[in-house]
Amino acid sequence: MKAYVVGGAVRDRLLGLPVNDHDWVVVGSTPEAMLALGYMPVGRDFPVFLHPQTHEEYALARTERKSGRGYHGFQFQAAPEVTLEQDLARRDLTINAIAEDPDSGELIDPHGGRRDIEQRVLRHVSEAFADDPVRLLRLARLAARFTEFSVAPETTALCRRMVEAGEVDALVPERVWQELSRGLMEARPDRMLLVLRECGALARLLPEVDRLWGVPQPEAHHPEIDTGAHLLLVLRMCARLDATLPVRFGCLCHDLGKGTTPAEALPRHIAHETRSVELAQQVCERWRVPVDCRELAELAAREHGNIHRSDSLNATALVRLFDRCDAWRRPDRFAGLLLACECDARGRLGREDEAYPPRPRLWAALQAARAIDTAAVAAAAAEPGQQGPAIGAAIAQARAQALRDRGLAQ
Template sequence: MKAYIVGGAVRDRLLGRPVNDRDWVVVGSTPEQMLALGYTPVGRDFPVFLHPQTHEEYALARTERKSGRGYHGFQFQAAPDVTLEQDLARRDLTINAIAEDPDSGALIDPYGGQRDIAKRTLRHVSDAFAEDPVRLLRLARLAARFTDFSVAPETLALCRRMVDAGEVDALVAERVWQELSRGLMEARPDRLLTVLRDCGALARLLPEVDRLWGVPQPVAHHPEVDTGEHLLMVLRIAALLDAPLPVRYACLCHDLGKGSTPAAQLPRHIAHEARSVELARQVSERWRVPVDCRALAELAAREHGNIHRSANLNAASLVRLFERCDAWRRPDRFDALLLACECDARGRGGREDEAYEPRPRLNAALAVARAVDTAEVARAAAERGSKGPQVGAAIAQARAQALREHGLAE
């Protein structure tokens, strides 16, 4: 048997990027031999083992054959006579189909991966790429990671044929969210959407997002005009600010309602916030988005306009804003909401470097309002005979008064 380093570890080393873990492919072995050597089996669909000391993954060289729709429809064959070249042939992109001999350092590159690294090109190994729709999502994610790479025209054309054939319709929610969430966390999450849109997959997976392109906005507030282009700019700012996943997902969903604005209202978007909340909820349910991401997305969709205009709110209105956002109990989530709003405000033509004043001001106001001794206010209100909602009103008044006294609102 012979083991080779394969895939991302080889690719990243050639790109001068950190190599955090290594995957191996084993040629000329059987599951029984791997067990006899002390490897621990972990694969269910095909033989994958953990090394007894390093715990790195070692997979037996294998071939695969499409047997149905979606990414589940495969039959695998792992046998001692499967060659390294055959194993590399089943991989998605040429830059991922390079192997390294750990003994000599020699590279085995039968499909031109080094050439495409030099050309900064994402290219499929073979037409077998089309058999697994997850590869289309992975392609978009890698475009978001490797920001100076472009997708080969023939690969993009193949992706379009996959979409037309309905392959992406067979994807399950868990895999879609896994790839979307990882793509949103890459250096250029906007490129994730661009690649998906260029091949038609965005309209199938996220039609609510795809509808934003071609929808105008008032030029006074949005010099970039097009709502889809605004979204791409917002995601770029989110990456620039190193925003966590819930914030980036909130950015993705914050303006979805603008895609359904009646044509007679354009370029204005009256009440788009309420429509955005409902559409964000639909996206989250479709792809089984985690609770922290979906909650912040709905909050940002509903409140981002109010936060942008918060300098005009009086003290009582600010307290109501905090209440709607559950900021008393979740100040951390409220700050995440403000970060999403900052991304929205700065994701506009010529405003990328502008400071976002509402974020420090509202955080300071929240700190003052939260410092009010609500137990003491409630006790005093109860002594006056107040009950239930009256006590709540007294607490709200005390918080508003604290904001006035600190000069944070009128």
């Protein structure tokens, strides 16, 4: 039995990045031998174990053979005679197919991973890459993480063939969302979209997003003009401002309706907000998006224009805006919405460093309105015998008056 460090830990060390976790591959052992040594089994599809002390993952060296569509369509063989080189040959990218002997420090690199790290290239190990469509998503995510790396042309071509063969259509929602969400949180989430679009996968996974390319917008508001180009800039701003996942997903969905604007109505996009909400809901249903991301996507799609124009809203209209956003009970979510709107406003060519006044102004207005003693207002309104809607109206009036008193609205 011999264990080697493999994958991301070796790759990141060669890149000079911090290494927090180690994955191991074990050659010359069996599940029974691992259990006898105290390792704890965790793998369902193939033998993976946790070390009894470090709790790092140890997987038996294995080979795999395609037996059906999608990432479930595999048959695995894990046996003592499977070699390290055979195990490395089944991995996705050359930079992830390097092993290290922990005793000697020797690197086992049969597929040129060190060369590709030096040349900053993401390249598939073999044609077997096409057997697992999740690898296409992982490639796009790694392009978003390793911003200096390019995708090898032959790898893009292989991904295109995978899309044409329908492999991407066999992906299950949980895996798609797992990779998309991780990619959105990388240093350059826009690169994930570009890689997916280059091979045709974006049109299959997120057609609502793919339709944004080639759609013009008024140049006065959008110097970059193209709606797809705008989305890429918005996602870059999300990363720059260290936005949370719900904010980033909200930004991904905020302008989806512009992809369905009739040609005769371009470059204006009247009522695109309503269409954006409907399309965002479709995306969320398809990929089973978590509730926090879904809610912020719907809010960003519906309200981003109102928030951009909020300096023209009077106090009563601002209170109605807060009502629609449920900002009284969900102030943190409203703060996320404001950040999404700032990313949208600054995600425009040449406007990346401009201030975004609506964000601090609306946050201050919300705090002033929330400071109202609603119980006292309700009690006072109830004395003349008023109920229900009348009490609600009295609270809304008190909140609006607080904004006027503070000079935050007319």
